[in-house]
Amino acid sequence: MTPTISVTGLTRRYRDQLALDDVTVDIHGPCITGLLGRNGAGKSTLMRIIASQEFASTGTVRVFGASPVENDAILRRMVLVREDQAFPDFKVCHALRAASWFYPNWSAELAETLLSDFDLPANRMIKKLSRGMRSALGIVIGLAAQAEITLFDEPYAGLDAVARQLFYDRLLAGYAERPSTVILSTHLIDEAADLLEQVVMIDRGRIVLDAAADDVRGSATTVSGPIAAVEEFVAGRPTWDRRRMASQESVVVAGTFDNGDWSRARELHLNLESLSLQQVMVHAAGQASGRSKETTNA
């Protein structure tokens, strides 16, 4: 089956900086994928190239099996919601009306509902909106477009917790109704974790992780307890992080545990705790940038 989005050997070079370095990743829809990574890792560049707002230096991007560059038929099946979207001197209602002309699946009804959900004043000039309200407008457009591919690039800058929750709820509701391909780049990993089915992590322009979210969630565990017991338990296992505090130690161990491991941990009076998606990401980023793995707090 052709992947919905297929990126092969994608490199984007700016004058003295490598924004994307030989990125290869396939996204099979319908699926909600989290695109994670630190600031400047290349998330936005990747999304902009997929949406053909930016160009690749080398490598190819295929969307629905064809290049999206200057391809109206592909582009109108895709919507990119950007954190830094610039708008003309429009009112909120103008922007929505304009969007309705170009997106084939646009739902005016949904736009109306979302507008009142997010408390957006339809007749206000966009440049008079607060940062959070402008983000909300981007989200309304992204959701009401009901496109087959929706790319959310940090869609909630300045949005409060209530509005963010509203976004997650609405995104899931829309996804349940008409499953599509959604890519969400975010820093608030734990908040969005329950949403994500697939996780792609970029660090310094390279893909460092591309896995199902459930696999990532169970992929590392913190083992803590008395030093001797912990050391006995983790011996021979790949460890990511090691912290000592007096006679106690806690070690992050990669890999999954079987039943035998769990009962042994109980015998040794060890405390096992699975890492959250966000914690795994932080460790993955640390590994990727070659940071020292061993930290000792005496």
Added chain:
Amino acid sequence: MTTYINVARYHLVQRLNYLILPWAILAFVFVVDVVILALTPAGDSSHRYVGGLASIFVIVFVLGLQSVARSLPFGLALGLSRRSYYLGTTLLAVALSAVAGAVVTAGQAIERGTGGWGMSMGFFRVPYILDGSWYLTWLTSFVALILLFVYGIWFGLVYRRWNLAGLVVFIAAQITVLLIAALATTWTHAWHDIGHFFTALSAAGLTGLLAALTAALFAGGFSTMRRLTV
């Protein structure tokens, strides 16, 4: 075609900029010219040309500029290719120019019928260029307006892609081309021929020349648009 029409509609959402301000400015300039003409002695000439019509051409250039300024990033965010955006915007230029040309033509007819608004004023008449039959007036102003709109688009796109430095280079390059042409004319002693060419050129011929120039500017703008990023 629907897409191009929708792009034109997208621009026209800013009704004030495209549909109201140009005519408000032209009306204002007209009134200013009338007042100035009323204050100055008539003299002997039967035609007093004021040149206020130039404002509509300047306005159209500015409209071209702004059609690719703040509207462009959101336009490309609406699932449009650069080509669609460019062609749709050009379609708007053609439609607006057709209407504006008709206004100039109508104004000229009234001006002729009223003896220059009762004061021998030549506002909608420009000697040699806009002074022929009504359809030539319409055609020439139509083409000239498109030319300026398209020229404005190209300026706007150059600024978007290469910022101020690029704009300076762009203008300098055009002046250089003119300079080289002037030098070449001098070296080949062709000034006389060129003068002859322009004096012999009919209004229709001039319009044809403008149309060719418009096509060149359109192509230049399109090549700048194709690799634009937002």
